[in-house]
Amino acid sequence: MRxxxxxxxxxxxxxxxxxxxxxxxxQQVDRNLNPVSYESYRKLINVEPDGxxxxxxLFTVKKGTDKVASLFIAxxxxxxxSTLRLGENMWFYIPNVGKPIRITSLQSVVGGVFNNADIxxxxxxxxxxxxxxEEKGAEVLLYLKAKTKSVAYDRLKIxxxxxxxxxxxxxxxxxxxxxxxxxxxxxxxDFGAGIVRPxxxxxxxxxxxGYKSVMIYAGIKKRTFKDEVFTMTYMPNLESxx
Amino acid sequence: xxxxxxxxxxTIGSLVLxxxxxxxxxxxxxxSETEKKPYHFGGYGELKPVLLxxxxxxxxxxxxxxxxxxxxxxxxxxxxxxxxxSYEQGVYRLYAKTNTDLKYxxxxxxxxxxxxYEAYASLKPSSSLKFDAGKKNMKWGxxxxxxxxxxxxxxxDPDDPELAxxxxxxxxxxxxxxxxxxLKTFSFTPVLLPVYDHVNDAFGNNNKLNxxxxxxxxxxxxxxxxxxxxxxxxxxxxxxxxxRNITTNxxxxxxxxxxxxxxxxxxxxxxxxxxxxxxxxxxxxGLRHLTTFDLTTIIExxxxxxxxxxxxxxxxxxxxxxxxxxxxxxxxxxxxANAQTMAEGSYGRSSPMKNYLYARLSQKEPFGILYFTxxxxxxxxxxxxxxxxxxxxxxxxxxxxxxxxxxxxxTGGKNTEFGxxxxxxxxxxxxxxxx
Numbered sequence: 123m124r125x126x127x128x129x130x131x132x133x134x135x136x137x138x139x140x141x142x143x144x145x146x147x148x149q150q151v152d153r154n155l156n157p158v159s160y161e162s163y164r165k166l167i168n169v170e171p172d173g174x175x176x177x178x179x180l181f182t183v184k185k186g187t188d189k190v191a192s193l194f195i196a197x198x199x200x201x202x203x204s205t206l207r208l209g210e211n212m213w214f215y216i217p218n219v220g221k222p223i224r225i226t227s228l229q230s231v232v233g234g235v236f237n238n239a240d241i242x243x244x245x246x247x248x249x250x251x252x253x254x255x256e257e258k259g260a261e262v263l264l265y266l267k268a269k270t271k272s273v274a275y276d277r278l279k280i281x282x283x284x285x286x287x288x289x290x291x292x293x294x295x296x297x298x299x300x301x302x303x304x305x306x307x308x309x310x311x312d313f314g315a316g317i318v319r320p321x322x323x324x325x326x327x328x329x330x331x332g333y334k335s336v337m338i339y340a341g342i343k344k345r346t347f348k349d350e351v352f353t354m355t356y357m358p359n360l361e362s363x364x
Numbered sequence: 365x366x367x368x369x370x371x372x373x374x375t376i377g378s379l380v381l382x383x384x385x386x387x388x389x390x391x392x393x394x395x396s397e398t399e400k401k402p403y404h405f406g407g408y409g410e411l412k413p414v415l416l417x418x419x420x421x422x423x424x425x426x427x428x429x430x431x432x433x434x435x436x437x438x439x440x441x442x443x444x445x446x447x448x449x450s451y452e453q454g455v456y457r458l459y460a461k462t463n464t465d466l467k468y469x470x471x472x473x474x475x476x477x478x479x480x481y482e483a484y485a486s487l488k489p490s491s492s493l494k495f496d497a498g499k500k501n502m503k504w505g506x507x508x509x510x511x512x513x514x515x516x517x518x519x520x521d522p523d524d525p526e527l528a529x530x531x532x533x534x535x536x537x538x539x540x541x542x543x544x545x546x547l548k549t550f551s552f553t554p555v556l557l558p559v560y561d562h563v564n565d566a567f568g569n570n571n572k573l574n575x576x577x578x579x580x581x582x583x584x585x586x587x588x589x590x591x592x593x594x595x596x597x598x599x600x601x602x603x604x605x606x607x608r609n610i611t612t613n614x615x616x617x618x619x620x621x622x623x624x625x626x627x628x629x630x631x632x633x634x635x636x637x638x639x640x641x642x643x644x645x646x647x648x649x650g651l652r653h654l655t656t657f658d659l660t661t662i663i664e665x666x667x668x669x670x671x672x673x674x675x676x677x678x679x680x681x682x683x684x685x686x687x688x689x690x691x692x693x694x695x696x697x698x699x700x701a702n703a704q705t706m707a708e709g710s711y712g713r714s715s716p717m718k719n720y721l722y723a724r725l726s727q728k729e730p731f732g733i734l735y736f737t738x739x740x741x742x743x744x745x746x747x748x749x750x751x752x753x754x755x756x757x758x759x760x761x762x763x764x765x766x767x768x769x770x771x772x773x774x775t776g777g778k779n780t781e782f783g784x785x786x787x788x789x790x791x792x793x794x795x796x797x798x799x
Contacts, residue, residue, distance in 0.1 A: 165393040170734055176763055179398060195398060198406055199764045199798035208548060211585055211609065218528040221503040224587070224607050224615045226654055233728070233735050233760075272612045322391070330732060338393040348491040349542030354587065355551040355580060356540060362452070362488060364400045 144252030148264060150287050151280065152245040155319055159185045161363070162342040166241070168234035171332030178232050180241070181364055183345070187248045189352035192241060193360040204357045205231060207242040210272045215357040222354045227274040235303055235325045235335040239274030246280070249273045260284055275302060286310075288319060303327035313342045403451045410444040410796045417789040419774075423684040424712065425786040427704055430691055432471065440469040446481070446528065457486040463530070482531045494538045501531040502555060504578055504591055506607040506617035509722040509743070510666045510715060512646035513603035513619045515593035516555055516576050521714055522722060522743055523754065523772065532557055532564050549582035559597040568597030585609070600624045613654040620647045626670055628710060631679040635686070637706075644669035650722075658728040664721075671718040672711070674747045678779045680711045717781055719746035735761035750776025750783050766796040 156162075166178040179196040188209040194200040202217040205225070213222035214231055225231065227239035250266035250273070257263075258281065266278040276297040281290050292305040304327070307320035323337040350356060351363065416438040419425055443466035450459040460483040468474045484498025505511030509522040518529050535556040542549055555576040559567050567574075574595030581588045586608040594600045603621035610616060626644040629637050650664035672680075680703070687699025710716060726739035737758045744751035756770035772790040776783025 163393075163395060163398045165391075165397075167391055168734060174761070176735070176761065179393075181398065197763050197798070199760070199766065201406065201798075208582070209585070210612070211582070216526070219503070219526050221505065223508075224609055224617075224652070226609065226612045226615070228613055228656070229654055229658075229660075230728075274612070333732070333734065336391055338391055340393045340395045340398065350491045350540040353540050353542060353549045353551065354582070355538050355549070355553070356491065359488065359494065361400075362457070364398075 144255045144264060145247060147255060147262065147282075147287070148247045148250070148252050148266070148280075149245075151264075151282050151289060152247050154286065154288050156184065156245075156342065157317065157344040158187075159344065159346050160342055161345045163340045165338045165340065166232055166234075166236060167336040167338070168232070168236075169334040169336065176233075181360070183347055183351065183360070183363060185347050185349070185352060187245055189349070190242045190244060191352055191357070191360055193364075195361075195364075200232075202358075202361070203231070204360050205238065205242055206352060206354065206357055207238075207244070208352055210270070212238055212242065213354055213357065215354075217358070222357050227272070235327045235330050235333060236337065237274060240305075240325070240337075246278070250278060257284070261290060286318075301328055303329070311339070313339070315344060317342055317344075402453055403449070405447075405449045406799060407445065407447040408796060408798050409446075410442075410794060412442040412444070412792055412794045414440040414442060415791040416440065416787045417791075418786060419783075419788045422786055423681045423784040424707070426684055426688040427700060427707060427712075428786055429471070430688055430697065430700055434471060438469060438471060440467060442467050455488050457488070459484055459486070461528075463528070479530055481528060492540050495535075496537070497535045499531045499533050500536065501529060502534070502536070502553075502576075502578075504589065504605075505619050506587070506589075506605045507619055507648045507650055507664055507666070508652070508662050508724070509664055510648055510668075510720070511619065512621040512648055512666070512668070513589070513591050513605050515591060515598075515601055515603065515621075516557060519714060522720075523714075523741075523752070532567060546584050547581060548585075549580070551578075551580040553578040553580070557593075557595070557597070564597075570597075572596040574598075599626050613656075615652040616650070617652075618647070618649045621645070621669075623670065628670065628672075629706065630672065630676045631683050631706070633679050633682070635679075635683055646670060660724075660726045660728065662722070662724040664723075666715065666720040666722065668715055668718050668720070672716055673718065674779075677711070677717060677748070677781065680706065681779045681784055717745055717747050720744065721746055735759060745776070745781045748776065748780035748783075750774075750780035752782055764798045766794070766798075768792075768794040768796075770794075 162182045164180045164182060168176045178194060178200055180192045181195055182192040184190040191206045192204060194203040204215045206213045212225045212227060214225045215222040225238055228237055230237040249269060251269055252264055253267050254265040255262055261281045262284050264280040268276050275294040277295040279293040282288060283290055289307045294302045296302060303325050306324040308322040309320060310318060311321035312318045321339045325335050418434055418436060418438055445464045446461060448461040450457060461481045462478065463481045464478040466476050480499055482499050482501060484496050484500045486494060486496045488494045502516045505513045509525050511520060516532055521527060536553060538551060538553050540551040557564060557574040557576060559565060559570055559572045559574065572595050574593060574597050576593040579590040586606055589605045591603045601621055601623040605619040607615065607617040623644040625641055627639055627641045629639055632638055646667060646669040648664055648666045653661045684703045687703055691697050691700055721744045724739060724741045726737055728737050739756050741754040742751060752772055752774050754770055754772040756768060759767045770792055774782040774785050774787055
């Protein structure tokens with residue numbers, strides 16, 4: 123009996139990740155990436171095979187599990203454009219056009235490898251269920267499946283640092299496990315107030331051979347907002363939150 | 365005049381051309397780049413050479429060129445400069461946007477037209493409440509090419525629906541409320557629109573204070589608007605619109621407008637003008653679909669309840685023919701002047717007839733060419749089967765630059781809307797720069 127108990131305890135110590143609840147693990151990854159409600163400044167850079175780059179700077183606000191909005195503050199051709207996501211609803215506002223139009227998660231308002239779902243990312247746990255967790259040396263590998271058909275990617279594979287519980291790589295897959303794109307999380311940075319996370323996300327895709335897109339965070343901090351900020355009517359006014 | 369125009373174009377060109385094609389070498393991003401200033405200044409400059417292929421038998425050719433016949437083609441050079449600025453202090457904000465259009469052709473020589481597109485002051489005491497007063501666009505409706513419920517705004521050009529438009533002088537507010545449950549958002553936007561001498565005087569009847577409004581609901585993931593306009597400058601009108609994503613890549617939308625006691629002047633076959641008055645119902649149904657390979661399809665059916673029937677349009681075209689022949693034989697241009705007045709008021713506007721089908725296919729980044737979007741637009745008048753077909757190539761790969769080449773082919777028989785336009789085709793190349 124003593125041997126069985128020792129063996130059981132040894133297994134618990136040796137395989138702590140297996141013992142963790144996959145959903146709780148994913149929620150912890152989400153929280154380590156972003157506070158529940160926050161504002162951030164990001165730059166998106168599309169890099170073409172010949173090295174030519176195009177950059178976009180975004181101010182982003184998020185509240186709770188299903189509300190996120192982004193405002194383009196550069197370059198001049200995009201300034202004032204904004205995107206809003208309320209759960210599965212997404213809109214795009216162009217000042218010239220005036221009224222927000224509905225867009226889809228698979229479209230990309232910036233071109234390149236990042237699509238709207240990447241730019242208006244909700245918590246992973248909001249959109250995905252954890253099917254399986256595996257230990258891979260210093261990392262854990264989470265196999266995720268989309269909760270609904272309206273999610274941009276049917277499946278995700280998240281490699282996360284076992285100690286920090288922050289992602290190092292995410293593969294985005296179709297239902298048939300075809301690779302759509304890979305996200306690489308790099309350059310951990312202390313943003314203050316206890317937020318330490320990767321400041322650079324690179325992505326490439328077999329669908330865009332030779333192209334690369336990069337997302338760089340310069341600032342991220344906790345902030346609360348009224349629900350009314352995340353409405354179609356408010357989209358032309360997002361600049362006033364800065 | 366020609367010299368001034370060319371100098372203006374040269375100035376715009378020399379300001380913007382040196383900025384083309386710059387690229388940075390490494391990824392850098394410092395928070396100081398995002399620092400917000402209380403003021404903002406920016407703008408847009410555009411150069412657009414155009415070649416018009418003229419149809420010398422068409423009614424609108426005769427109306428425009430009856431006293432100065434042209435050859436087979438008419439080249440034009442167009443320029444546009446838009447400047448915008450804002451100043452924000454606490455809950456207050458001032459915003460202005462100007463537009464200057466420049467045009468030169470051998471026919472019209474040089475012309476320049478400048479106007480404030482928007483200029484208004486805002487007060488935003490909370491995230492739920494905002495007041496605006498001044499010249500502003502309201503942009504109501506869900507349609508892409510046409511908006512029957514855009515009761516306050518100037519009508520869009522279906523050939524270029526994303527162009528900025530001149531606003532109206534209004535006092536307006538936005539009240540927003542969010543909820544949990546099936547109704548996620550409610551907002552109310554009342555609008556006061558005065559029409560007096562030099563204040564919105566092209567909007568409708570003078571010396572009236574008009575009241576409009578929009579109630580917006582996000583209900584069961586569907587955008588719904590209820591809208592109205594009353595006050596006497598135009599006939600009272602009521603409307604509704606909706607937009608909803610059926611799936612992540614498939615959206616549907618619609619608009620409906622009821623216009624009470626709408627009046628329109630129509631030409632009878634005798635050439636007399638008759639005033640008709642009746643309720644008019646306009647509506648639009650549309651969809652937007654995106655394939656996995658990034659082909660966006662927009663299809664819209666537009667019923668213009670205020671439009672002319674084929675017989676009414678034929679009467680107008682016949683009148684132009686008679687007036688033109690009279691001018692050719694006697695030099696009397698009175699009939700053509702009358703027809704021109706009617707054309708400017710209604711017969712010559714965009715979508716003057718009753719039934720239209722609009723389809724636009726745009727393929728984003730084909731063959732992996734980033735920022736390149738070819739598109740094909742087809743706008744058909746279902747009443748007379750005439751149509752325009754517009755292929756275009758758009759490239760936005762240079763930061764802040766937009767290059768667009770497009771050709772429009774106008775096809776239709778005698779007495780049809782697009783068959784009687786002044787052009788058979790139109791080639792244009794637009795170079796735009798944002799700063």
